[in-house]
Amino acid sequence: MYRCTKCKRSVEITNYREIRCPYCGNRIFLKDRAIAFVKEVKAE
Secondary structure, eight states, X not given: OEEETTTOOEEXXXXXXXXXXXXXXXXXXXEOOOOOOOOOOOOO
């Protein structure tokens, strides 16, 4: 999944030859990453 930088919607890209947001027509995307899990450790 990718996120459009202009309209901030998640977009799934299947055809990499025509990379364009279907909602706003923007061509700049960011890769959606999984949220990192934070592990808490007590300090001694």
